[in-house]
Amino acid sequence: MDFTFTEDQLALRDSVSRFLMNEAAPELLREIWETGGGRSPELRAKIAAQGMTGLSVPEAYGGLGMSDIDWALITEEIGYYAIPDSLADTACVAPALLRAVPDAEALRGEWLPKIADGSARVAVEHPVNPWVADVHLADLVLAFRAAGDGALELHAVRGADLHHSALGSIDASRRLAVLSQPLGASTRLLRGAAVQPLADATVDRAAFAVAGQLVGLAQRMLDLSVDYVAQRKQFGRPIGSFQAVKHHLADVVTRIEFARPVLYRAALALQRDDRHRAAFVSHAKLACADAAWTAARKGIQVHGASGYTWEVDLQMFMKRAWALDAAWGDRAFHKARLGATLFGDEAPLGPAATLY
Amino acid sequence: MDLDFTAQQQAFRAEVRAWLHDNVPRAPLASYDTREGFEQHRVWEARLAEGGYSSVIWPKELGGRGSDLIEWLIFEEEYHAAGAPMRVNQNGILLLGPTLMEFGTAEQKARFLPRMARCDDMWAQGWSEPNAGSDMANIASRAIRDGDEYVINGQKTWSTRAVFANWLFGLFRTHPESSRHHGLSYLLVPLDARGITIRPIKALNGKQAFAEVFFDDVRVSAANLVGEEGQGWNVAMATAGFERGLLLRSPARFQRTARRLVELYRRHQAAADRDPSIRDGVLQAWMDAEAYNLASYHTVGRLLQGGRVGAESSTNKIFWSELDLRMHETAMRILGPRAELIDDPEVHDWLEGFLFAQAGPIYAGTNEIQRNIIAERVLGLPKS
Numbered sequence: 127m128d129f130t131f132t133e134d135q136l137a138l139r140d141s142v143s144r145f146l147m148n149e150a151a152p153e154l155l156r157e158i159w160e161t162g163g164g165r166s167p168e169l170r171a172k173i174a175a176q177g178m179t180g181l182s183v184p185e186a187y188g189g190l191g192m193s194d195i196d197w198a199l200i201t202e203e204i205g206y207y208a209i210p211d212s213l214a215d216t217a218c219v220a221p222a223l224l225r226a227v228p229d230a231e232a233l234r235g236e237w238l239p240k241i242a243d244g245s246a247r248v249a250v251e252h253p254v255n256p257w258v259a260d261v262h263l264a265d266l267v268l269a270f271r272a273a274g275d276g277a278l279e280l281h282a283v284r285g286a287d288l289h290h291s292a293l294g295s296i297d298a299s300r301r302l303a304v305l306s307q308p309l310g311a312s313t314r315l316l317r318g319a320a321v322q323p324l325a326d327a328t329v330d331r332a333a334f335a336v337a338g339q340l341v342g343l344a345q346r347m348l349d350l351s352v353d354y355v356a357q358r359k360q361f362g363r364p365i366g367s368f369q370a371v372k373h374h375l376a377d378v379v380t381r382i383e384f385a386r387p388v389l390y391r392a393a394l395a396l397q398r399d400d401r402h403r404a405a406f407v408s409h410a411k412l413a414c415a416d417a418a419w420t421a422a423r424k425g426i427q428v429h430g431a432s433g434y435t436w437e438v439d440l441q442m443f444m445k446r447a448w449a450l451d452a453a454w455g456d457r458a459f460h461k462a463r464l465g466a467t468l469f470g471d472e473a474p475l476g477p478a479a480t481l482y
Numbered sequence: 483m484d485l486d487f488t489a490q491q492q493a494f495r496a497e498v499r500a501w502l503h504d505n506v507p508r509a510p511l512a513s514y515d516t517r518e519g520f521e522q523h524r525v526w527e528a529r530l531a532e533g534g535y536s537s538v539i540w541p542k543e544l545g546g547r548g549s550d551l552i553e554w555l556i557f558e559e560e561y562h563a564a565g566a567p568m569r570v571n572q573n574g575i576l577l578l579g580p581t582l583m584e585f586g587t588a589e590q591k592a593r594f595l596p597r598m599a600r601c602d603d604m605w606a607q608g609w610s611e612p613n614a615g616s617d618m619a620n621i622a623s624r625a626i627r628d629g630d631e632y633v634i635n636g637q638k639t640w641s642t643r644a645v646f647a648n649w650l651f652g653l654f655r656t657h658p659e660s661s662r663h664h665g666l667s668y669l670l671v672p673l674d675a676r677g678i679t680i681r682p683i684k685a686l687n688g689k690q691a692f693a694e695v696f697f698d699d700v701r702v703s704a705a706n707l708v709g710e711e712g713q714g715w716n717v718a719m720a721t722a723g724f725e726r727g728l729l730l731r732s733p734a735r736f737q738r739t740a741r742r743l744v745e746l747y748r749r750h751q752a753a754a755d756r757d758p759s760i761r762d763g764v765l766q767a768w769m770d771a772e773a774y775n776l777a778s779y780h781t782v783g784r785l786l787q788g789g790r791v792g793a794e795s796s797t798n799k800i801f802w803s804e805l806d807l808r809m810h811e812t813a814m815r816i817l818g819p820r821a822e823l824i825d826d827p828e829v830h831d832w833l834e835g836f837l838f839a840q841a842g843p844i845y846a847g848t849n850e851i852q853r854n855i856i857a858e859r860v861l862g863l864p865k866s
Contacts, residue, residue, distance in 0.1 A: 356862070380797045
């Protein structure tokens, strides 16, 4: 029993954190917002050079062959720095999906090395999300879509063939679109009983990645708020000395403290394909979303009027948190999944029943 | 990272489970806030001590098992899964025990710890006073040295189960001119000493759950001083940190309540679903009890690696006390109009638990004090 990270895992997290602190500062993010595509090829190239796009790609395909457990810490950093990119879809979700598709060695051989070296972006479509992130720049879209007969199919669509209509998001770092062309035999990768397990695993891994970003966002909003209340003075002293302000932020600490370990169990459940994987991932998504939602509300409150402005950076992290709250399954979706497990006959209930 | 128990840990679990299966009383005990129930719980504590389970983390020579905190979590899981009785002497075992181990003389350890483990001595806590609650450093009760004795005058209050206790550990002002946390000393006081008056205080449930303790020229041997004279605050606080914050309420206790809540909901689902927030409350209860459990394994793992922990005792306190309250509130709503029927067998334990849950955010340092601690010690915000 050792529910902690290794020194190596923590060291990787620290190096990713230092890298993003320098390369993804809020002022740079604001500049990227103003560009047409909302994405920075330079930043993406640096992220790839850092090895982040290849974390989940097996070593045989040029990646680092890391696990969902390693990703738990990395997703927190992606959230903390709110990088304007759906990096987790390409680097965490897509490699696992590509590895799991049966009889797709040619596809793996083509795309996994490109994901690893950062030359390919992969977008992932699933019925749980009405829109798809970063379709406009995708080199490949992996799409789970119901056919006319209702059967779920998996399609692969190459970037050159994409038709999409863009949708604006309140979070200027999100670039969403609806993939508008019909998919058919020419794009179909897989049909039949094998599709649903792949789709389920994809939802779980993507929801986990979003959960990690949400708790990272919560930590960032907390840190920004602490900095603000320590320097902002009213009545002749820092507002952070007032209990009403302290208690708002102490509540955020508590939410974060009890969301992170839930995220880590979800990572373990994914890694091991645990029988309660869906429930444990949904728990993580709900707990991390709650931490982020609380951090946003308390954060803007202690920032006072300046928290309501465009100028102050808090807005960037609040909007990301609000947007991701319902990404890869809204709360109703995850509560329904959790309820199906908890109120079923195999429910993991009571002391000692919920570990492995 | 894993959540797998070693063969040794599994063997420990099996041993605990078998022992509890053979020893846990078949019929529930009466409330330990009644004379009859207190005596039943004392017998149970003695049985636990015989099995070496009074406090598994205590060293073997003091009647424990020398367990680490993972084994402690395992013990608690089995204990609560077995529905074993509430622990009656935890203030002694969790607060005074570690203090004596760190600061007590060899004679004090030998004299008090084995008797505490068996509940031969029942310990009451003497910290709070009428004007020293959250502001504990405002203690006014005095203990003035006179030869090889201290003479105590003053009043303590909110002493849990002091009605049934025969000893009290507490903080007293030994330097009359001192103020705040200076000049306090940690003393052990026999409650049958001349000059002590114990006045019971009834709790919400009408039972004598705690008491006021009055001291009128009570003479106590100087051999009952723990640590150095004047150092009482440091002595008390040294063992008031993380471990106590974790040990006071193990996650298993709340996982068991969450399980009972899910079962209650399933028995009454049709009626409960008339209020959609109830199902939500049940899900949240399970999630939060799980989160507390996972956070405990995570923190214990870091501690075992020699890591330091921050204000986990404060975040824990807030989290479990608010969780406990919400779980019982949800149960009340499921029970609906029956929830007030204290003699209804399905209602009784939920209602008692609901009343006790009201105290959770208040005792062991109010949640407001805990939030101050988090803000100042974790976030580094300035003092008020």
